[in-house]
Amino acid sequence: MIAAGISWVLGFTFLAAPTLGFEAFDDLPRSPCLLLIWMALAGLPRARQEMDEALKPGWRAQTLARVCKSLGLMGPLLCLAGALDYRAGVGSGPLFLTLGFGVGLALLLQLAAQRARRSELGFLRYGWAWFGCMLLLPSLCAVSGWDGSPGGGASRCGIVSSASPLDWIYGRALNLDFRWPIYPYLLVLSLVFLASDARRESPLASEAARP
Amino acid sequence: MSRMGRLIALAVLGCCSAHASFAWVQVGAGEDLLDFVRLRCFGPLDSLVLDMGDAGLTRVELSLAQGEEMYWVKLPLTSRPFDTTRPDIQVPSDYGTAKWGGWVESEERDALWQDLPAGLKARPRPPVRPDAVHASPSSLALALATALLVVGLRSFPRRAFLLACALGAGGVWFVQVQGEPIPSQVRVLEGLGASDAVGTRWLLARSADEDLIVDTEFCLRLEGSGPGRLEWNVTLGDWGQTHRARLAGETLTSFFDLDPGTRRCTPEVNAWGSLDQVWTRSGDGTWVYHGAWALGAPLPPAARAASGQGHPDPPGWLTSGLPMGTAVLVALLGPDTWSGPEQEAGEVCWLRWVAWNTAGGH
Numbered sequence: 001m002i003a004a005g006i007s008w009v010l011g012f013t014f015l016a017a018p019t020l021g022f023e024a025f026d027d028l029p030r031s032p033c034l035l036l037i038w039m040a041l042a043g044l045p046r047a048r049q050e051m052d053e054a055l056k057p058g059w060r061a062q063t064l065a066r067v068c069k070s071l072g073l074m075g076p077l078l079c080l081a082g083a084l085d086y087r088a089g090v091g092s093g094p095l096f097l098t099l100g101f102g103v104g105l106a107l108l109l110q111l112a113a114q115r116a117r118r119s120e121l122g123f124l125r126y127g128w129a130w131f132g133c134m135l136l137l138p139s140l141c142a143v144s145g146w147d148g149s150p151g152g153g154a155s156r157c158g159i160v161s162s163a164s165p166l167d168w169i170y171g172r173a174l175n176l177d178f179r180w181p182i183y184p185y186l187l188v189l190s191l192v193f194l195a196s197d198a199r200r201e202s203p204l205a206s207e208a209a210r211p
Numbered sequence: 212m213s214r215m216g217r218l219i220a221l222a223v224l225g226c227c228s229a230h231a232s233f234a235w236v237q238v239g240a241g242e243d244l245l246d247f248v249r250l251r252c253f254g255p256l257d258s259l260v261l262d263m264g265d266a267g268l269t270r271v272e273l274s275l276a277q278g279e280e281m282y283w284v285k286l287p288l289t290s291r292p293f294d295t296t297r298p299d300i301q302v303p304s305d306y307g308t309a310k311w312g313g314w315v316e317s318e319e320r321d322a323l324w325q326d327l328p329a330g331l332k333a334r335p336r337p338p339v340r341p342d343a344v345h346a347s348p349s350s351l352a353l354a355l356a357t358a359l360l361v362v363g364l365r366s367f368p369r370r371a372f373l374l375a376c377a378l379g380a381g382g383v384w385f386v387q388v389q390g391e392p393i394p395s396q397v398r399v400l401e402g403l404g405a406s407d408a409v410g411t412r413w414l415l416a417r418s419a420d421e422d423l424i425v426d427t428e429f430c431l432r433l434e435g436s437g438p439g440r441l442e443w444n445v446t447l448g449d450w451g452q453t454h455r456a457r458l459a460g461e462t463l464t465s466f467f468d469l470d471p472g473t474r475r476c477t478p479e480v481n482a483w484g485s486l487d488q489v490w491t492r493s494g495d496g497t498w499v500y501h502g503a504w505a506l507g508a509p510l511p512p513a514a515r516a517a518s519g520q521g522h523p524d525p526p527g528w529l530t531s532g533l534p535m536g537t538a539v540l541v542a543l544l545g546p547d548t549w550s551g552p553e554q555e556a557g558e559v560c561w562l563r564w565v566a567w568n569t570a571g572g573h
Contacts, residue, residue: 076379
């Protein structure tokens with residue numbers, strides 16, 4: 001909930017700034033920018049949790065509760081951002097689809113980050129994969145493929161960089177359109193899988209591992 | 212005059228000349244911004260730029276293969292300050308070439324424009340710059356209250372989620388009740404003269420704050436609401452040409468001749484099309500709201516105001532600057548009503564007809 005809380009504070013500031021007279025954010029689309037903030041923070045690798053705490057019964061209910069709280073915080077802000085974008089002339093179809101799939105990506109990233117806290121191996125695997133696939137590869141692709149022209153982007157590494165959910169939502173913020181986030185979903189589902197350490201997550205295995 | 216006096220006079224004269232030349236470069240409000248040049252292009256060439264510095268530029272997309280040639284193609288460009296001015300023609304390196312063919316004279320277009328009545332050309336243009344959409348303080352306060360409630364109910368996450376859903380819908384409603392935004396594209400059908408009289412003149416004015424698609428073949432004039440850099444984006448395809456103009460930070464208005472054919476409006480019958488909102492002004496200057504006016508019906512009587520509410524007023528820019536002592540009809544056209552050339556999505560269409568009814572004037 002901390003990630004969602006920080007996202008809420010940043011998102012609220014972003015929405016309130018034009019009302020308070022800061023016109024720098026006037027032309028930016030609200031909902032993709034809010035989703036960008038949330039996605040970036042939701043997937044941040046968190047400090048590892050103690051095993052006993054993590055494996056206490058009812059972790060599914062805990063996960064559901066976390067999802068409810070995150071959605072409860074960010075949902076109304078995203079509704080407000082979506083309504084403002086719609087009023088500013090963004091098409092309803094691209095807007096709803098971007099919001100729906102963007103929220104799904106943010107929640108999956110949050111789930112992956114939560115799962116990674118429960119084991120040393122999952123934490124390491126998730127941390128490196130998140131850093132590499134979400135931040136490093138898109139940045140490297142963009143730099144290596146840049147032809148020096150303003151707005152010039154990567155052409156050869158397009159698929160690699162477009163797999164990052166951050167790159168996907170950034171593209172929607174720029175173009176105000178919708179593209180199916182197939183690669184971002186594949187990447188995030190892989191992150192959820194990598195974050196899971198089946199040996200350590202099973203209560204039986206953990207019992208057996210204890211002396 | 213002393214030596215110092217002559218120097219001061221020369222300096223003042225120099226400053227004035229510099230200021231005047233700058234004013235030439237950036238054409239101001241009310242000036243014609245449209246001019247044409249001719250180019251001969253040799254392939255392979257897929258793009259070129261005609262740069263006029265601070266005055267503007269034209270970007271052209273075309274698809275000329277190796278050995279192909281485009282013979283003296285006519286391209287729009289911002290108006291020339293002097294006949295000897297030449298744009299900087301930029302083509303991608305190692306590609307084809309473009310040969311300068313000079314400016315295209317526009318006597319015919321100018322003559323058509325000059326032929327129109329001054330009262331028709333000088334009417335106020337719409338404010339099409341859309342309001343920046345901001346979250347209202349009430350919607351922000353609701354979002355803040357929702358967040359505090361969700362944090363307070365963190366021990367009951369499902370209840371918090373349901374509450375957030377309800378209050379989120381409230382935030383959307385707050386945005387919806389902020390009122391209609393100002394449209395970004397408006398067209399006005401400007402009429403002058405009674406339906407039953409010979410010599411009724413028509414002019415179509417299309418305004419946009421963003422890209423304005425201009426049919427340059429028939430455009431009589433292009434005006435901006437203020438000085439700025441005019442950018443043209445031209446696509447020359449096998450299927451036809453597209454010309455989009457944009458004036459940085461200002462509103463562009465293009466004018467066309469309009470022929471409504473047999474369409475007309477008289478107090479007896481509406482032979483134009485369905486009009487969603489109609490206002491008339493009598494010779495004494497009183498505006499009357501009539502509500503909607505259906506095709507084929509006589510002009511409805513003055514609409515009765517709903518209890519506690521007044522009649523809607525016509526937009527101020529449509530009613531200001533009109534000659535007194537004549538009858539005026541102002542109407543918002545229905546979505547399927549004829550309004551000249553093909554409409555853009557979201558373009559709002561108005562009819563402003565001065566002296567439409569000779570009986571209602573003096």
